Amino acid sequence: MALLYSSSSFFFLLVALCSWHLPFAFAQSNCKAWLVQSIPTDMPDLHLVPGVLSTADVLQWLAGNATKSLDLTVQYWELLAEPNNSKSGDYGYSEADMKKFGADSGRQVYQSLVEAADRNVGIRIIQHSGLYPDFVEEASDLAAGRPNVKNITLLLSNWWGTGIVHCKVWISDNKDIYIGSANNDWKSLTQVKELGIYLVGCSKIAQSLRDYLDNLFTLSTLNSMDYTRTIFDSQWQASRKVPCWSNFIPKEEQCRSPLPPARDVPHVNGYPIIDDPATFDVSIETPGVGASTASSDLSYLSFAPPELLFGKFQSDEQGWIETIKSVKVGGTLRISTMDWLGQSQFANPIIFWDSLAAAISEVVFAKNATVHLLTANWTHSPDSTDKYLKNLLYTNVLCSSSKYNHCGGKIEIRYYIIPGYDKTGPAIINGTATGNLYPGYTRVNHGKYAVSDVRAHIGTSNLIWDYFYSTAGVSFGTYKPSIVTQVQQVFDADWNSPYTQSVQPLSAQS
DSSP states (O other): OOOBSOOSOHHHHHHHHHGGGHHHHTOSSSEEEEEEEEOOSSOTTSOOOTTOEEHHHHHHHHHHTOSSEEEEEESOEEOSOOTTOTTSTTTTOOHHHHHHHTTHHHHHHHHHHHHHHHTTOEEEEEEOOOBTTTBTHHHHHHHTTOTTEEEEEOOTHHHHSSOOBOOEEEEETTTEEEEESOOEETHHHHTSBEEEEEEESOHHHHHHHHHHHHHHHHHHHSOGGGTEEEEEETTTTEEEEEETTOTTSOGGGOOOOSSSSOOOOOOSSSSOOOSSOOOEEEEEEOTTSSSOOOEEEEEEEEEESGGGOOSSSEEHHHHHHHHHHTOOTTOEEEEEESOBOSBOSSOSSOOBOOHHHHHHHHHHHHHOOEEEEEEEOOTTOOTTHHHHHHHHHHHHHHHTSOTTSOOOOEEEEEEEOOTTTTSBSOSEETTEEOOOOBOSSOSSBOOOEEEOSSOEEEOSOOBSHHHHHTSBEEEEEEOOHHHHHHHHHHHHHHHTSTTEEEOOOOOTTO
16 A cells, blocks of 8 residues: 655654554644645656645544544545446546555445444544435445434535535544545545645544534525525625525525534625634644654634534635735745636536635735646546636736736646546447546546645635535635745645646637
């Protein structure tokens, strides 16, 4: 089992091996953090950043070291590959193919969950209804006959009209955490590019995460018809469904939130922008970054949708915007995302959304910042992505449009193209070979993060309106210099790899 992505350093290997015995190695009070990646197979020219852990290993550790509790939020399940299921994107691939793809990593993670359940660990799963073909069968099997396993399905579309449980969070024993982009899917471990953060011994952060999960759990117990309103949202100029305690509803018409603790934040339109959001002043060590020592650097959580906040944490959109605006004068901002749109993707009617684009243009103008934006180009990229990216590139034209602008910033955008992205899907359809080389919904950069000179933000939301206003999302951010530097290194390895292609500016024919 590959414990680290770099075998060149015995130190990092020793750290990873020791961390298998987490209950003993981390009896200290200090919180520890590692970056976590999944790197698709068949990418030999991607530089590997030392000290970054494997997603598959981390998920196994979280389940394997749980003694009392394990909380998971899950969009869908496919840890167990299904090459014999004609309705699966795995269908038709041979046993040798599946081994080459690394499908066994998913089975190992699922087995670690089974073993935790058999040890009588209290497991709580909050999930969306899942994806075709098997939806939530793996979670149902895990809960079957085990009273210590609670399997809860939450349909956020009943509350917001659209939306899903999209955050990917694991919490073990209310102190050890994974937050990142990886789904409970074997492909997210070996065939999709993912990024996350692994926090160990961080009970303060874990408790706030559990508060958020408790809110999701409470929603699943309520009748949404009793607690939702269809309103005209004056901020987004659209009629849409929201919970009746939403700040998008005039104050005098709001109901009292059933989610503890109740909020009372005066605001006219939209969610309350928090000038001084809650942060965690905790000492964090980063053993994966050489001789890092514990230091007290501010970290934070941000959440979506805004109606699930506690009145003191940032909304996830605000977390992204504040990270963008934290870039220093003349500094560099790096953003990586699977999808980018300047509008909603699933809402009806479509909502125009320029929050992140405006923040990027602002730092280019006001701070002469350089912005590097990396977005996926794959078979399921949203329509209009290229147009919105080209529109964002027009910032460079405006920046130099007048000598009075004194604008020295710039933005560069590249597509991340994983080899084989256009050859994904079942190997066989209706008895005929397809010529596909990889299972469906693979070979894509799926990470969602931003890093400035001073602040790193690691999230679960695609950069589209829906993910911030109707979809469950969580991000972890920090000013810890060693984490900031390592996230920059991971981004630069992707950015400078041969797997990127520059997005070209608008032309008269575009």
